[in-house]
Amino acid sequence: MYYLCEDCGFKHNVDGMLARCPYCGGNLTIYNEFPEFSVENLPGIWRYRRYFPKLFKNIFSLGEGRTPLIRSFRLKSYFKLKNLFIKDETRNPTGSFIDRGTSILISIAESFGVKRFYCEARGNLAASISAYSNLIKVKTYTRLIEPIDRGKLYQILLYGGEIVSDVVAKPFYPVFPTDPFLVEGYKTISYELVEDHIGRIDAIIVPMGSGSLLFSIWKGFKELVEMNVIDNLPRIYGVQESVCAPIVRSFHGKRISKGHRGIAIEINDPNPGRMKEAINAVKDTNGDMVEVNSMQIIEGIKLLARFEGILVEPAGAASIAALKILLDRGEIDFDENIVVMATGAGLKGPKTLLKILSGYKGFRRNSMKINILKILADKSMHPYSVWKKLSEKGFTISKTAIYQHLNDLERLGYVSSKFSDGRKIFYLTSKGLSLIKSTK
Ligand SMILES: [Zn+2]
Incomplete structure (x- = not known):
């Protein structure tokens, strides 16, 4: 098991806790060779414990993972599809997929005696770390990347996290969306999808902010291919909101615009930390990347809410919006086995819900x-x-x-x-x- 820097190629045994490459500050990823696939009788993501970095002594969990894979009937008929599955990550303890990674990160941090967390993040990550760090009696200090949904801010504060305006004094463990231990948790989504026995997955659609989630899903499938659990990687499709779509634009060789704020603020990341990895992952699977606009995202929220009873935040509905585009373009076939990721809960952003209800048109005042x-x-x-x-x-x-x-x-x-x-x-x-x- 070794760390590999995705930027400079630095390689090191996984015997300590590294958030970033010690030489160039680049992204680290933990790679390993696993002989065979077998699970343990443990709850949630910990069922896959043997595929995690062996740096923890104890497990700290709030019940993350093992989220339902909803077999859609109503939305499936609406799109005239044969099979549509929705991976409902809103059911995680703090309402987003991030909890999967946080549980691993916190468990490892405990064994290394981490004294505090310093988090530079958007709402969901900061909320998750704030909640989980209580399990090991460690405080989380967050410098928020604005804007933030109100619900997420309240989550952070009620979990006992602190908002700071500057970097806190050392020592602390810095949490970034690109964290290598978070990736290890997110990859369990792919493990679960395969264990749900829905047959061969042809395509999976993933919203992208930093690109970490998409990369992690690719990594999970890749490990399953290497362990001969599945034969092929599903085609992975990445989606961003068109006002801020640096990964999609870069994938298509287009000029990257400055990055405005749209409706899906959780994924409106103008400097995506794992852009390169996300692009390589999608290329490796013969997938594609698409932009969706705010109106299409709102339509996605409504469809998921009305047809499936799943209330997602705008970032989480981007995948449904993308599904429509990919079907129209013929990139995904109507008879394929399709999975869409519903990444975060809708109640986190009450202001956004109000905007939708009052007929938000997606135009900024000076657009x-x-x-x-x-x-x-x-x-x-x-x-x-x-x-x-x-x-x-x-x-x-x-x-x-x-x-x-x-x-x-x-x-x-x-x-x-x-x-x-x-x-x-x-x-x-x-x-x-x-x-x-x-x-x-
Ligand atoms: Zn490096």
């Missing part, structure tokens, strides 16, 4: 679409004139992008078009007018 609508509110005009007006206002945008925005807006019913003197003229609808009013 390009809103600006286009405002221009059309003054006067109906040809796309070229819209472009000219925007340029006068100091916006840099291509003419092609204007057409794209106008087509989107027309599809959503905010503008309409007619031909006048052989030219297409766009004008604002009453729906468009009320949208502008609501964003003022």
Whole structure:
């Protein structure tokens, strides 16, 4: 069993606790060769104890793992699929898949006498570490990566975690989303999927923030292939929200935009820590990566809630949104065995739920679409004139992008078009007018 730095190739026996590469600060992954697959009679993820790094003396658990794999009937029919399974990770103790990794990390930290945790993270990771660190009487200090869902902040505080504005004094164990021990916990998702005996899994769809979850799922399947439990890796599909999709864009060789905040804030990570590993994992399985927009994510939340009774946070619904796109494109067949990951619980973000209920349109107040609508509110005009007006206002945008925005807006019913003197003229609808009013 050895650590391997994914960046510089540093290799070292797993005899101590390393969060990052001691030479270059890169991501460490723990690799091992396992002779055969056999499980132990222990609850949750600990059933797979022999495939974890042997650095713990005691097990500290809150009951993570062994989450239900829901065989969908209603959503399956809606999409006209033969088989659709939903891995419901919202059922973990703190409401996200992260608990799987935290249980291992905490158990190992106890045997090394870790005195405190310092966490730089988005909500779910900080909430999980804050909850579990109590098991070993260690406090968690979190510097939050904003924005954070309210529910997650309340979780952190009620579990007894502390929010700090700067790095705490040493010694501490630093927790990052890329942590090698977290990966070891997340990989149990693949183990469980295979143990659920649903036949060969053809495709699995995974939301990506740091890319750690997707990489871990790949690692789990890879180990199962090496142990001859399964013959092939399923095709893995990664999904991000289009406003902040650096991994997807990099995968497709596109320019990475700065990274805005969308609705799926848990995965709106402009600097994904395991980007390279996630890309390699998807390539290795002949999968693909897709972007979904906020409206598609909201549709995914509604579908999961109404058809399956699973209330997920936006990050967790990205996989359903992606499923629709992949089916439309023919990348996933209707008769395949498909698994979608429902990663985190919806009640963590009450503000988001309210936004959805009040008809959130996914447009920021100063977004390009809103600006286009405002221009059309003054006067109906040809796309070229819209472009000219925007340029006068100091916006840099291509003419092609204007057409794209106008087509989107027309599809959503905010503008309409007619031909006048052989030219297409766009004008604002009453729906468009009320949208502008609501964003003022
Ligand atoms: Zn290194």
